[in-house]
Amino acid sequence: MFEATAQNRRNLKVEGLLRLLFLWMTCMLILPVALILGVLIVRGGPAISWEFLFTQPMNNMTAGGILPALVGTVWLVVVALIASVPVGVAAALYLSEYAPDNRLTRAINLAIINLAGVPSIVHALFGLGAFVIFFRFGTSILAASLTLAVMTLPVVIVATRESLQTVPLAFREACWNMGATRWQTIRKIVLPNSISGILTGVILEVSRTSGETAPIMFTGAAFFLPFLPQGVLDQTMAMSLHLFVISTQVPDVPEHMPFGVALVLISMVLAMNGISIAFRVYLRGRKKW
Amino acid sequence: MPDVAHAADRRDAAWWIDRAVQILVLAGGLSAIVFIAGIFVFITREGAGFVFDRFDFREFFGSPRWTPTSSHNPTYGALALIAGTASVTGLAMLVSVPFSLGAAIYIGEFATGRVRETLKVLVELLAAIPSVVWGFIGLSIMNPLIIQVFDVPVGLNVLNAGVILGLMAAPIMTTIAEDALKAVPDTYREAAEAMGATRWQVTFKVVLPAARNGLVAATLLGVGRGFGETMAVLMASGHSINLPTSPFDSVRALTATIAAELGETAAGSDHYGALFTLGIFLFLVTFAINFAADVFVRGGQRKHRRRGRRPAASANP
Numbered sequence: 001m002f003e004a005t006a007q008n009r010r011n012l013k014v015e016g017l018l019r020l021l022f023l024w025m026t027c028m029l030i031l032p033v034a035l036i037l038g039v040l041i042v043r044g045g046p047a048i049s050w051e052f053l054f055t056q057p058m059n060n061m062t063a064g065g066i067l068p069a070l071v072g073t074v075w076l077v078v079v080a081l082i083a084s085v086p087v088g089v090a091a092a093l094y095l096s097e098y099a100p101d102n103r104l105t106r107a108i109n110l111a112i113i114n115l116a117g118v119p120s121i122v123h124a125l126f127g128l129g130a131f132v133i134f135f136r137f138g139t140s141i142l143a144a145s146l147t148l149a150v151m152t153l154p155v156v157i158v159a160t161r162e163s164l165q166t167v168p169l170a171f172r173e174a175c176w177n178m179g180a181t182r183w184q185t186i187r188k189i190v191l192p193n194s195i196s197g198i199l200t201g202v203i204l205e206v207s208r209t210s211g212e213t214a215p216i217m218f219t220g221a222a223f224f225l226p227f228l229p230q231g232v233l234d235q236t237m238a239m240s241l242h243l244f245v246i247s248t249q250v251p252d253v254p255e256h257m258p259f260g261v262a263l264v265l266i267s268m269v270l271a272m273n274g275i276s277i278a279f280r281v282y283l284r285g286r287k288k289w
Numbered sequence: 290m291p292d293v294a295h296a297a298d299r300r301d302a303a304w305w306i307d308r309a310v311q312i313l314v315l316a317g318g319l320s321a322i323v324f325i326a327g328i329f330v331f332i333t334r335e336g337a338g339f340v341f342d343r344f345d346f347r348e349f350f351g352s353p354r355w356t357p358t359s360s361h362n363p364t365y366g367a368l369a370l371i372a373g374t375a376s377v378t379g380l381a382m383l384v385s386v387p388f389s390l391g392a393a394i395y396i397g398e399f400a401t402g403r404v405r406e407t408l409k410v411l412v413e414l415l416a417a418i419p420s421v422v423w424g425f426i427g428l429s430i431m432n433p434l435i436i437q438v439f440d441v442p443v444g445l446n447v448l449n450a451g452v453i454l455g456l457m458a459a460p461i462m463t464t465i466a467e468d469a470l471k472a473v474p475d476t477y478r479e480a481a482e483a484m485g486a487t488r489w490q491v492t493f494k495v496v497l498p499a500a501r502n503g504l505v506a507a508t509l510l511g512v513g514r515g516f517g518e519t520m521a522v523l524m525a526s527g528h529s530i531n532l533p534t535s536p537f538d539s540v541r542a543l544t545a546t547i548a549a550e551l552g553e554t555a556a557g558s559d560h561y562g563a564l565f566t567l568g569i570f571l572f573l574v575t576f577a578i579n580f581a582a583d584v585f586v587r588g589g590q591r592k593h594r595r596r597g598r599r600p601a602a603s604a605n606p
């Protein structure tokens with residue numbers, strides 16, 4: 001009674017073909033990157049050793065290791081986190097728990113979108129004009145980290161807000177009905193139930209911050225400094241800028257070195273993102289409501 | 290809190306703490322506005338001297354001669370830089386818009402279960418690769434490849450930077466486009482399927498038109514990303530001032546010019562001010578792009594709210 005007509009068969013055939021086409025398009029986005037990663041591993045892998053990671057650069061950066069750049073990146077990330085996480089979490093709390101749907105909230109949301117969308121080099125100009133010159137921090141870890149903090153603020157805000165909003169409204173209502181204030185509700189109910197989601201956002205921010213180059217070029221990262229930073233007002237080397245420097249600015253660098261730096265940098269970033277994703281999947285599985 | 294709760298009822302410590310926190314988090318929320326305004330104020334402050342004293346609208350937008358270091362007659366024509374940015378971004382979009390939309394349709398409408406989750410995670414990981422690594426890939430992998438395949442003398446050109454930028458922008462565009470497809474209520478799909486439409490008919494005749502605004506927004510954000518990308522373009526585009534006539538010409542982008550030259554200028558000089566003026570231009574253009582994208586996203590959401598299923602209860606009390 002319901003035999004397939006020629007029309008049906010044709011439709012199914014078109015559907016199959018389109019499905020393949022879209023699958024191919026998806027693969028075309030992912031495969032080149034997989035290939036590139038392969039090349040990085042093959043050509044950068046031999047460069048990596050304990051010595052490479054934990055010694056000073058030598059002979060005008062054509063030999064030796066990347067220790068000051070690694071340590072510098074850790075400094076930059078930690079200071080940036082200290083500056084941006086409290087502000088980001090507060091902003092997310094406001095948007096998720098307090099903000100009415102009015103013009104101000106829309107303006108805040110638009111500002112967040114724009115903070116994420118403004119070119120990184122414009123953030124660099126801002127950091128130079130504001131932190132280095134106006135606030136007189138000089139070219140220092142502090143200025144560079146604050147620039148990074150402003151730039152990556154949207155990452156924390158968006159991740160935290162999403163995490164807060166997964167806590168069901170009923171949880172809050174139950175708490176309010178017991179006579180708790182908004183803040184008591186947030187501290188006892190909302191934050192404990194969303195803290196792991198906030199952590200995911202922080203890990204993502206670490207990943208973003210450690211890879212950025214342009215914002216730190218003029219605010220605190222140096223091409224070459226053969227010693228480790230002692231405090232937040234020192235300049236520092238950084239992994240991302242080091243990759244740029246030894247692959248474009250310094251002559252006669254042996255080929256395996258920039259590949260090694262690129263491999264270390266990308267491994268750091270992808271590992272952070274991987275952890276964040278694994279964490280999220282685990283949490284989703286564990287959720288009781 | 291409604292008015293029936295008299296103010297005198299509870300002004301205990303908890304009440305005051307609650308107030309204080311409310312003000313604190315409001316300050317956090319306002320900080321986003323403060324920062325975006327601060328960016329504009331501080332780059333304008335550094336660029337103002339140049340804008341008022343030296344800036345010549347016709348020269349800036351009409352002349353391809355960018356020779357700020359010339360000792361007798363420095364010129365500040367940004368046309369070639371704008372053309373450089375536009376050509377690289379244009380090629381990147383040509384490559385990545387169809388593929389991103391295709392990938393979004395596959396992930397959102399065709400893939401299911403584990404395949405779908407895996408693809409989403411992979412796309413998210415792609416978006417995480419730092420731009421300096423992309424630039425390095427352009428320099429060390431794409432460059433020899435282009436020289437070999439197309440038999441051209443230099444492989445750092447519009448093609449190289451365009452492909453790199455396309456690969457960079459694609460994950461973001463895919464994610465946002467997929468969100469836009471997901472925002473189309475299932476009732477639309479169910480209604481179409483009930484009429485006997487096949488999956489691709491549902492996708493093309495119902496879902497894509499309904500998600501149109503979101504897809505436009507995804508493309509706009511991709512353009513914004515390409516426009517503002519710095520390190521990758523600096524390293525892969527060849528960085529020579531040119532009005533490009535073919536994909537194999539080297540070009541220089543607005544962003545790359547700032548990154549390459551700012552370190553060598555004296556604060557307060559014309560050259561320094563000119564670079565900040567490029568920054569102001571970049572800021573205004575990306576602001577406009579993001580604003581437009583936001584308007585499109587908002588328009589899309591409102592449409593579905595009106596015609597589709599009623600929205601889930603908001604988390605905001």
